[in-house]
Amino acid sequence: MILERYVISGLIWGNELVWTDTKGELICLITNDAEGDKLEMMREEYEGLLPELITRAAGYGMELFMADASKKVDNSGTIALIGGKLVDVKTGAVTEHSVVVIEDGKISKVGTVGGMMIPVGAKEIRIEGKTLLPGLWDMHSHFEQAEWGPAYLAAGVTTVRDCGNEFEYINAVKRSIDEGKGVGPHILKAGIVDGPGALGLGIVRANTPEEAVAVVRRYKDSGFAQIKIYSSVTPEVVKAICEEAHKLGLTVTGHIPEGMTLMQGVDSGMDMVNHIQYVYSVMKLNTDRTVNWDDPKTKEVIDFVVSHHVVVDATLGVFEMIFRSVKDPITNMEPAFHSLPQPLQVLFVNMGMPAENAEKFKPLFRDLEKIVKVLHDRGVTLVAGTDMGFPGWSVDRELELYVEAGLTPLEALQTATIIPARAMKMESETGSIEVGKNADMLIIDGDPLRQIRDVRKVRTVVKDGVLYDPGQLHKMAGFLP
Ligand SMILES: [Zn+2]
Numbered sequence: 211m212i213l214e215r216y217v218i219s220g221l222i223w224g225n226e227l228v229w230t231d232t233k234g235e236l237i238c239l240i241t242n243d244a245e246g247d248k249l250e251m252m253r254e255e256y257e258g259l260l261p262e263l264i265t266r267a268a269g270y271g272m273e274l275f276m277a278d279a280s281k282k283v284d285n286s287g288t289i290a291l292i293g294g295k296l297v298d299v300k301t302g303a304v305t306e307h308s309v310v311v312i313e314d315g316k317i318s319k320v321g322t323v324g325g326m327m328i329p330v331g332a333k334e335i336r337i338e339g340k341t342l343l344p345g346l347w348d349m350h351s352h353f354e355q356a357e358w359g360p361a362y363l364a365a366g367v368t369t370v371r372d373c374g375n376e377f378e379y380i381n382a383v384k385r386s387i388d389e390g391k392g393v394g395p396h397i398l399k400a401g402i403v404d405g406p407g408a409l410g411l412g413i414v415r416a417n418t419p420e421e422a423v424a425v426v427r428r429y430k431d432s433g434f435a436q437i438k439i440y441s442s443v444t445p446e447v448v449k450a451i452c453e454e455a456h457k458l459g460l461t462v463t464g465h466i467p468e469g470m471t472l473m474q475g476v477d478s479g480m481d482m483v484n485h486i487q488y489v490y491s492v493m494k495l496n497t498d499r500t501v502n503w504d505d506p507k508t509k510e511v512i513d514f515v516v517s518h519h520v521v522v523d524a525t526l527g528v529f530e531m532i533f534r535s536v537k538d539p540i541t542n543m544e545p546a547f548h549s550l551p552q553p554l555q556v557l558f559v560n561m562g563m564p565a566e567n568a569e570k571f572k573p574l575f576r577d578l579e580k581i582v583k584v585l586h587d588r589g590v591t592l593v594a595g596t597d598m599g600f601p602g603w604s605v606d607r608e609l610e611l612y613v614e615a616g617l618t619p620l621e622a623l624q625t626a627t628i629i630p631a632r633a634m635k636m637e638s639e640t641g642s643i644e645v646g647k648n649a650d651m652l653i654i655d656g657d658p659l660r661q662i663r664d665v666r667k668v669r670t671v672v673k674d675g676v677l678y679d680p681g682q683l684h685k686m687a688g689f690l691p
Contacts, residue, residue: 213237217274222553223688224357225274227267240267246557246598248354248376261378268382271356272392275686288313289675290328293338296320297659299627299642302620304659310342312649315675320645335677337653343623343665344642345369345395345650345673347630348605349523350484350595353383357687358601359394364683365602366668368650369640370395371630373463373484373595374402374438377414381432393686395673396650398634400463401429404440405447409468411440419450426454435634438484439464445478452479461634463521473514482521482633484595486578487529489515489522489585498570501577516588521633523595524582526611527604531561533575535568543607544600545666551688558600579615586617593633594626601687606666619662649675 214234218226226241239251240263252260289312296308309326311319319326328334345368351358353372362370372380380399386392403425404410406417416422426437437455439448439462448470452462456479463482466475472488483489494505502508515522530543540559541547547555562568586592594612596604605626612622631641640648651672656664671678681691 215270217270223551224355225271227270229263238263240264242355246352246354248379264376264378265382268356268379269386269391272359272383272386272394275356275360276392288318288329288332289677290332290334291337291342291653292328292334293323293336294340294342294653295657296342296643297344297620297623299344299620299624302659307338308342310643310651312672312675315649317643317645317647317649320643339655340669341654341657341659341664342643343652343654343658344627344640345652345671346605346626346665347371347594347641348395348596348626349373349593349630349633350525350597351397352598353380353394353397354598356383356386356392356394359383359387359392359687360683361601361687361689362395363393363602363671363673363678364668364680364687364689365605366652366654366665366671366680367602367605368395368671368673369398369630371398371400371436371595371634373400373597374412374440375399376412377401377428377432393678393683396640396648398436399429399432399434400436400438401425401432401434402438402440403443403451405443405467407442410442416443416447416451419446422447422450423454426451426458426460430455430458430460434460436460436482437462437464439467439475439480441465441468443467445470445474448475448478448480455479463523472511472520476514476518476520480520482523484523484525485528485597486522486524486526486581489581490578493581498573500573501581503580512584512588515585515590519591521591521593522585523593524578524612525595525597525608526578526582526615527599527607528597529575529578530607530611531558531599532563533568533571534562535565536560536562537565538562538568544603545663546603547600549684549690550600551690554601579611582612583616586612586615586621591629591633592625593630594622603666606663609665610662613662619659622662623658623665649673 213229216228229238243249291310296305307323348370351370384397387394416425461481466488494502494507594608609622628641631637653670655667655669658665
């Protein structure tokens with residue numbers, strides 16, 4: 211069967227794909243809606259082709275901007291980054307005048323200028339006055355379109371956990387990046403599963419423990435690292451998902467399903483929880499919805515999260531966006547707002563609430579921040595996650611909010627580097643700048659340890675030893691200069 215493919219751009223962020231038959235009759239449309247979620251429409255008689263077309267949409271989406279990218283970067287030789295200020299995110303120790311040598315995509319040597327031999331023939335890059343950080347992580351991504359790839363890298367995000375996507379789409383996007391046909395961060399896949407009911411999300415559903423087992427196995431067979439439980443899964447199915455996942459060496463994250471509490475979710479086997487609201491909502495709340503910090507129930511919740519080693523991605527940025535006054539300048543949250551693709555500017559500038567309502571929610575948002583700080587101080591594993599937002603930059607915003615909550619800049623940076631690497635059991639290969647690890651790092655024009663906002667000043671991104679220019683990546687993703 212021969213289909214014609216059309217690409218439409220300029221409507222919303224990125225490209226829309228349309229297929230017709232040879233007579234020009236519409237067969238399929240793959241695009242994104244105004245919230246950035248994927249939208250597919252298909253002539254009913256061809257519905258069986260949808261998984262194949264979703265796969266192709268992912269590949270074509272990447273190819274479209276790859277065609278605009280200038281000649282491929284040469285990744286073969288040895289590279290030495292010389293003179294930068296190297297941050298050890300594990301301890302906060304700083305090495306001035308450092309040397310980091312990269313070979314075959316890995317970090318092969320770390321030392322100081324004058325204190326080590328730079329391999330003969332290495333391409334020497336001088337980075338005096340700049341800070342060298344490990345690549346950042348977004349532990350709550352939804353890779354909804356190909357443009358997220360360059361947008362993430364441009365912001366210094368070299369690894370993401372995709373917290374739920376279409377099966378075929380995320381598989382194809384990951385494959386395309388890993389094979390060098392596309393550009394983007396490393397992707398760890400969390401396979402989403404929901405339960406029955408009108409509010410259910412997506413087409414992967416588990417209504418019985420048997421179906422739960424089958425879903426988990428399918429994800430495991432396709433290289434997923436984790437299962438993401440969504441809001442309509444029933445308690446007995448949550449249990450079955452967690453049991454099977456753990457048996458197969460996967461972890462489980464997710465929403466706490468409707469009708470369950472954080473404690474029930476965790477007792478059923480959930481290792482991680484997305485969104486701080488699930489911790490907040492089981493605390494003792496005052497009539498104005500703020501937290502009653504003196505109530506024993508609030509203390510019990512905190513003790514529970516601590517003693518059960520629950521990993522939490524707070525997504526504070528999501529709540530900041532929901533509670534913001536539409537009267538406040540959006541550049542407070544995102545200083546580079548005006549370089550976002552135009553359709554995204556229109557989308558974000560209208561998010562939030564009227565000023566008088568926003569004023570009422572301020573104490574509640576401060577409480578969410580306080581929960582983050584209290585959990586952090588009690589040793590809970592906090593990982594930085596965004597749930598989308600300003601593509602790439604929302605990771606920076608999340609870290610700024612952690613600092614606003616009371617973490618030090620180093621502690622905030624840890625939530626997007628070494629801590630997620632540990633949480634995903636990948637500490638031996640990534641998460642910090644050490645010999646033997648992936649060469650994923652950022653050359654920063656400033657000092658984020660002093661001022662977290664400097665994390666936005668990424669001059670060069672290194673992923674798997676390949677150097678990328680953020681300006682060029684942003685151009686690929688349709689950002690304005
Ligand atoms: Zn999400």
